[in-house]
Every structure is written in C-alpha cells, then in structure tokens.
Amino acid sequence: MPVQGQYAEVIVNKAVKAVDRTFHYRVPERLKSQVEVGSIVFVPFGRQKTAGIVVGFVPEPEVKDIKDIISLISPCRLLNKDLIDLAFWVADYYLCPKISALQAMLPAGLKLSGKGVAAKTVKCVFLTDRNSGTHQEKLGPKQKEVLSYLREHNGCSVAEVLTYTGAARSSLKSLIAKGLIETSDREIYRDPYRGRNFTLAPPEQLTGEQQAALLAITEEYESKRRPVLLFGVTGSGKTEVYLRLIEKTLHQGKQAIVLVPEIALTPQMVAIFKSRLGERVAVLHSGLSQGERRDAWFHIAQGHIQVVVGARSAVFAPCFNLGLIIIDEEHEQSYKQDSIPRFHAREVAKERAARQNALFIMGSATPSLESYYRASTGEYRLVTLKNRIYQRPMPKVLTVDMRQELKAGNKSIFSRLLQEKLIERFHRKEQTLLFLNRRGYHTFVSCRNCGLVLKCTHCNISLTTHEGNRRLNCHYCGYSTNVPKICPQCGSRAIRHFGTGTERVEEEVKKLLPGARIARADADTTSRKGSYDKIYFDVLKGKVDVLVGTQMIAKGLDFPLVTLVGVISADLALNLPELRAGERAFQLITQVSGRAGRDVLPGEVVLQTYRPEDPVLSAAGKQDYVSFYRSEITGREISGYPPFAHLIRILFTGEDAGILEKHGVIVSRYVRAEVPENDEILGPAPAPIEKIKDRFRVQMIIKTKDLKKTRKSLVRALELAAQDGFPQKSILMAIDVEPLNMM
Numbered sequence: 001m002p003v004q005g006q007y008a009e010v011i012v013n014k015a016v017k018a019v020d021r022t023f024h025y026r027v028p029e030r031l032k033s034q035v036e037v038g039s040i041v042f043v044p045f046g047r048q049k050t051a052g053i054v055v056g057f058v059p060e061p062e063v064k065d066i067k068d069i070i071s072l073i074s075p076c077r078l079l080n081k082d083l084i085d086l087a088f089w090v091a092d093y094y095l096c097p098k099i100s101a102l103q104a105m106l107p108a109g110l111k112l113s114g115k116g117v118a119a120k121t122v123k124c125v126f127l128t129d130r131n132s133g134t135h136q137e138k139l140g141p142k143q144k145e146v147l148s149y150l151r152e153h154n155g156c157s158v159a160e161v162l163t164y165t166g167a168a169r170s171s172l173k174s175l176i177a178k179g180l181i182e183t184s185d186r187e188i189y190r191d192p193y194r195g196r197n198f199t200l201a202p203p204e205q206l207t208g209e210q211q212a213a214l215l216a217i218t219e220e221y222e223s224k225r226r227p228v229l230l231f232g233v234t235g236s237g238k239t240e241v242y243l244r245l246i247e248k249t250l251h252q253g254k255q256a257i258v259l260v261p262e263i264a265l266t267p268q269m270v271a272i273f274k275s276r277l278g279e280r281v282a283v284l285h286s287g288l289s290q291g292e293r294r295d296a297w298f299h300i301a302q303g304h305i306q307v308v309v310g311a312r313s314a315v316f317a318p319c320f321n322l323g324l325i326i327i328d329e330e331h332e333q334s335y336k337q338d339s340i341p342r343f344h345a346r347e348v349a350k351e352r353a354a355r356q357n358a359l360f361i362m363g364s365a366t367p368s369l370e371s372y373y374r375a376s377t378g379e380y381r382l383v384t385l386k387n388r389i390y391q392r393p394m395p396k397v398l399t400v401d402m403r404q405e406l407k408a409g410n411k412s413i414f415s416r417l418l419q420e421k422l423i424e425r426f427h428r429k430e431q432t433l434l435f436l437n438r439r440g441y442h443t444f445v446s447c448r449n450c451g452l453v454l455k456c457t458h459c460n461i462s463l464t465t466h467e468g469n470r471r472l473n474c475h476y477c478g479y480s481t482n483v484p485k486i487c488p489q490c491g492s493r494a495i496r497h498f499g500t501g502t503e504r505v506e507e508e509v510k511k512l513l514p515g516a517r518i519a520r521a522d523a524d525t526t527s528r529k530g531s532y533d534k535i536y537f538d539v540l541k542g543k544v545d546v547l548v549g550t551q552m553i554a555k556g557l558d559f560p561l562v563t564l565v566g567v568i569s570a571d572l573a574l575n576l577p578e579l580r581a582g583e584r585a586f587q588l589i590t591q592v593s594g595r596a597g598r599d600v601l602p603g604e605v606v607l608q609t610y611r612p613e614d615p616v617l618s619a620a621g622k623q624d625y626v627s628f629y630r631s632e633i634t635g636r637e638i639s640g641y642p643p644f645a646h647l648i649r650i651l652f653t654g655e656d657a658g659i660l661e662k663h664g665v666i667v668s669r670y671v672r673a674e675v676p677e678n679d680e681i682l683g684p685a686p687a688p689i690e691k692i693k694d695r696f697r698v699q700m701i702i703k704t705k706d707l708k709k710t711r712k713s714l715v716r717a718l719e720l721a722a723q724d725g726f727p728q729k730s731i732l733m734a735i736d737v738e739p740l741n742m743m
C-alpha cells in the first residue's frame with residue numbers, strides 16, 4: 001500500500017560510484033496515494049531531471065532542502081521490498097552500482113526513462129445493460145449473431161467479432177446506435193503463444209526412483225530446507241519431478257520460477273510446461289519481442305501468472321508470493337552474466353529462495369564441481385536418479401583414436417566407424433546428431449611458408465572461413481574480408497585452410513550420404529526469429545536424417561528417432577587455456593551423448609579424439625561423473641581454486657597497450673596494499689585473448705578464502721586509486737566476482 005505523509009528514499013538512474021546511494025524526495029500530496037516502495041518515479045537531480053526507483057520511506061530526513069517527486073513513470077509496481085533488498089545484495093556481492101542491479105529486475109521493454117515499449121490496446125466490444133430479448137425481432141441475422149457471440153465472449157476485440165461472425169462493421173455501428181453494444185479501448189496481453197493449441201496432459205506415472213526423490217525433497221523442505229541438488233542421468237525424468245513440485249507449490253497458493261539455459265528453451269520444453277500448467281505459465285526467452293516481455297512481466301506482477309519459465313533474467317521475475325525456484329542444468333555457464341551486473345543466476349536464486357523461505361532445487365546430469373562439492377559436505381541435500389525412465393539403457397559409447405585413423409590412411413573428418421554407423425542409420429531411417437562446437441567451414445587460414453595465421457585486425461582472434469561466401473569472418477566483432485591469394489607477410493601463395501567447422505561437417509555428410517536430408521543448427525543458421533523452431537520441428541517430424549550443430553543441440557532435445565550421436569572432435573573444449581576446460585568438456589560430451597536412445601530404440605555414441613587416454617574423455621566415454629569429479633576436485637584442492645577459494649577478476653581494457661599495462665600495474669599496487677595478506681594476486685598480465693574490437697586487455701586475478709573481507713578491501717583499494725586518478729578515463733575497468741570466463 002502507498003505510504004502517506006513521509007519522504008521517499010530514491011535510487012537515481014545514474015550508474016556512477018559517487019551517487020550510488022539513496023536520495024530523499026518529498027512525496028507531493030497529489031501522488032501520496034500512488035507512490036510506494038518499488039515505484040518508478042521522475043525526480044529533479046542537480047540541474048537535470050532523471051528517473052529513479054523508490055526503495056523506502058523515512059519520517060523526516062536530516063537534509064533540509066528537499067525537492068518534490070515530479071511524477072510517477074510506471075503505474076504498475078514491478079518491484080517490492082523483497083526484490084529491492086535482493087538487488088542491494090546483488091550490488092554488494094558482485095560489486096556493481098545499486099541502480100544496475102535494480103535495472104536488471106525490469107523487463108527489456110521497460111526503460112527507467114519511461115520511453116520503453118508501451119502497453120498495446122485494441123478496440124473491444126461489450127454488451128450494454130439495454131441488451132435483452134425484446135429487441136431481437138427488430139434485428140437482422142448478422143446482428144443477432146453478433147449479440148449471441150458476445151454473450152459467450154463479452155469484451156473480445158472488434159476484429160475477433162467480425163472474424164467469427166462474418167458480420168460487417170455496419171452491423172456493429174447499427175447495434176451501437178441502438179444502444180445494445182458499446183466499444184472501448186482495452187489493454188491486451190501480447191502472448192507469443194496465443195493461438196497455439198496445448199492440449200492439457202495428465203501427469204506421467206512415476207518410477208520408484210522419482211517417487212523416492214520427491215519424498216526426499218519433501219522431507220528436506222519440511223525440515224532443514226537446505227538447497228537440493230537433483231543429480232540425475234540424462235533421460236532419468238528430472239522434468240517430471242520438477243512438474244510435481246510445481247503442482248504442489250501451486251496447490252499451496254504460491255508461485256514458482258523455473259530457470260533453464262537459453263539454448264534449452266526449445267519448443268519441446270515450452271510444450272511440456274504449457275501442456276501441464278496451461279495459462280498459468282509464462283515462458284520468457286530472448287526470442288520474445290520487447291512488448292511480449294513487458295506484458296509478461298506486468299502479468300506476473302499482477303498475479304495472473306503462477307509459474308515463470310525462463311532463462312537467466314527470469315530469476316528476478318516479480319513473483320511476490322514465491323514458494324519454489326528450480327534451476328535446471330545448474331552447471332551451465334550461460335547462467336553467469338558477462339555484463340553489469342555480472343551475477344550468477346544460481347547464486348542469486350539460492351539467495352532469493354533463502355530470503356523468501358522458498359524451496360530451491362538445482363538439477364543436472366553433470367553438476368558443477370562447486371555444487372557437487374557442497375552436496376558432498378552436507379551444505380546441500382543430494383538426491384539422485386541413477387537410471388533412465390522406462391528401464392531404457394544409457395547409450396553405448398564407442399571411442400575412436402583418430403591417430404590410428406590417420407595411420408590407416410583415413411584423412412576424412414569422419415572415422416571409418418562413424419561413417420559405417422552413419423550409413424547404417426540412414427538406411428534404417430533413424431536419425432543422427434553430429435556435434436562440433438565450432439561454426440564455419442574452416443576454423444583458421446594459415447600460410448604454410450611462414451606460418452602466419454590470418455587474424456582479425458581489430459581482435460587478437462584467428463579468422464574463420466564460411467563456405468557460402470568464401471570470406472574470412474571474425475565471430476567477435478563481425479569484421480569480414482576476402483581470403484587473400486598471397487600471404488600478406490611473406491608474399492607466398494601457400495595459403496591453406498585448416499580446421500573444421502559445422503559447415504564443413506555438413507558438406508562432408510552430403511558427400512557420404514547423397515540424398516540425405518541434412519539440417520545445421522548453429523549461430524549462423526538460427527539468427528532469424530523462428531529459424532531454430534523450424535529446424536526443431538523438421539527433426540521431430542522425421543524430415544531430417546542428420547542434424548549437425550554446435551552446443552545448441554546438446555541440451556533440451558528429445559527426439560525419439562535419434563539413435564546415433566557423433567562427437568566430431570572431443571578434444572576441442574580440452575584445448576582452451578581455462579580453469580574449467582576439463583569440466584566443460586566432460587559436461588558437453590555427456591550432455592550431447594544423452595540425446596541418443598531416449599525412446600524405444602537404443603542409442604550409440606561415437607566419440608572421436610586424438611587423446612583417448614585423457615582422464616576427462618575416459619570418464620566421459622564411460623559417463624562416469626563420480627570418477628571425473630574425484631579426479632578434478634583433487635587438482636582444484638592442490639592448486640587452491642574453486643570450490644576451495646573464491647576468485648575475483650579485474651579486467652582493464654584500452655586502446656594504448658603501453659598506457660594500459662602501466663595503469664594495470666599501478667592499480668594492482670593499491671589492491672595489494674589493501675586486500676588480506678593471505679590473498680593471492682595473479683597479474684596483471686595480458687588476457688588470453690589480448691585484444692577485442694581494437695581494445696587491448698590486461699587482467700588481474702585475486703584468489704581468496706574470505707570473499708566478504710576481500711570485497712570490502714578491494715572497494716577501498718579502488719576508491720584510493722580513483723582519488724589519485726587511476727585508472728584514467730580512457731581505460732575501462734570491469735570487476736567480475738566468481739568469474740566463469742577468464743579468456
């Protein structure tokens with residue numbers, strides 16, 4: 001309820017350290033019945049006017065010269081006290097401005113300036129009080145049909161009435177003149193799934209393991225209420241467990257949030273939730289228009305939606321009566337945001353659930369090392385699903401040593417075994433997924449005479465060729481150029497293409513299987529709205545024999561006819577200079593392998609590698625997560641990396657490499673002087689990718705056991721550096737707490 005007779009505390013829309021606090025404003029008499037905690041308002045600020053968010057009220061501020069709030073920007077409150085407190089926690093934990101955390105809680109279609117996407121209105125038709133049977137004999141057939149339709153659909157749009165009755169606009173005008181109907185503008189909900197028929201489906205019969213899992217989760221909720229890690233193999237029925245928990249939450253009169261990775265928000269996932277939960281569920285993803293996202297957010301805030309299914313940002317959905325948060329595929333890197341605020345949705349979800357006394361479930365077939373470690377220590381409750389539903393076997397994994405293929409004279413990107421399996425599946429009219437986490441045709445172009453690798457002129461990244469236009473492209477900044485005929489360094493004509501991308505794989509399949517129907521799913525083929533859905537439905541309907549793709553085909557897909565998965569190069573992810581390279585490689589290979597044999601037909605996986613003896617690939621081939629975990633966690637403990645320490649990354653970028661290096665060193669001195677002595681500081685040093693979009697990159701990594709203390713010390717160090725003018729304005733500095741990407 002609006003608070004009257006008090007002064008509002010406002011966070012203004014300025015993401016600057018100097019004003020990262022609350023300012024006090026008087027609530028004028030005309031707005032006292034409307035302004036409340038969470039209201040978006042327009043206020044005077046210095047000589048300007050700016051937007052702000054009301055975060056609280058005080059009886060009498062200490063400051064004397066108090067200005068009035070000018071106006072209310074948004075009539076609907078999208079933030080309450082719980083969400084504002086959560087935003088302050090995000091700002092403190094991830095070291096970002098409070099306004100940045102608050103803005104993350106607003107939909108893309110709503111800007112603080114009030115200039116965002118507006119509500120959509122349509123002209124609707126309503127029956128009046130004068131409408132009765134006494135007028136019927138004076139009406140024409142079409143006019144009677146309109147009234148009959150409105151008795152069942154009163155308040156529908158003019159367009160709908162005309163479409164379903166076949167009446168002309170003149171019929172409506174005549175009824176309006178007679179006083180039997182009236183029209184008015186009404187705000188409508190831009191539902192992206194309007195018109196889609198989702199037949200309500202009954203719950204599936206639970207397996208014994210699923211029943212035991214539900215019982216264990218219920219017991220945890222009624223006792224300690226620890227976060228729950230649901231560790232279930234691919235195809236074990238985790239989604240059905242989620243649905244049962246959601247239904248129980250709704251029965252208690254509460255709301256639920258389900259987070260899934262963006263690439264797992266497939267039409268299939270949407271259909272599963274819509275078919276079970278009907279109109280009570282809103283699905284949020286990047287494919288929605290800003291208007292659709294805005295309307296969904298307002299609908300949720302008004303209590304019309306009980307279940308929110310969405311990607312990372314859905315963790316901030318305005319569910320004011322929250323009872324459950326589920327984060328599926330909790331290990332996914334996409335849950336960590338790369339831009340301000342650099343939050344991890346899993347950690348924010350855990351904090352929000354604790355604050356609102358809601359149940360928090362994390363699910364995965366390949367949990368992050370951090371989550372599994374916390375479950376092993378008792379901080380989380382571990383619940384397992386060890387078997388696939390309907391007693392379906394796990395796919396058989398066949399590992400091929402590509403070194404032996406070369407020795408045998410096979411220079412194809414496909415091993416002889418994979419070729420044999422591809423031909424076999426094609427003749428049996430079964431489907432195959434071919435996975436390679438690199439798009440393009442060739443992954444780099446090099447001179448065989450001097451060894452020069454052609455790189456982007458704006459980024460320190462090798463250029464990729466695409467078969468369609470025979471040009472070199474940078475996947476970081478979009479730079480494009482023709483493939484040179486001679487080497488720009490030595491003048492040699494020995495320019496050659498190396499490596500393999502998804503386009504090349506598609507081309508090779510065409511040669512091997514003439515007449516096969518092939519689809520490719522990567523960033524190049526799915527950039528248009530609806531393009532991914534078309535590929536998905538084509539595969540589901542059996543119109544595709546072979547689907548080639550990047551990591552977007554590794555999750556969220558459940559195709560009954562897919563009986564073969566080919567991992568073209570299992571070594572790719574292992575070769576990255578990253579702390580989590582082994583973990584990500586294991587997760588990707590296990591997840592994509594899990595797409596095979598998910599229905600009646602058994603599945604096989606062909607794993608191609610030049611390093612079959614690698615412990616990560618060996619564990620992935622056996623789908624043995626526990627063995628992988630034990631090996632990996634030992635290395636983390638010895639080296640003092642997460643989960644045994646926390647990391648903070650400070651990234652400096654600038655156009656002048658010399659100035660950048662100098663300022664990085666100077667700022668690091670302030671940091672070393674302030675952070676705890678036990679903290680380990682690495683760098684500053686050039687980032688693995690030294691330049692992107694004409695800006696050089698230098699980074700510093702802090703390893704600490706006491707994150708709270710180090711955050712506080714780091715803030716003080718950076719304030720002292722800023723007072724002395726470091727870093728200068730031409731250098732951008734980004735702080736990433738608990739980074740997942742250090743490239």
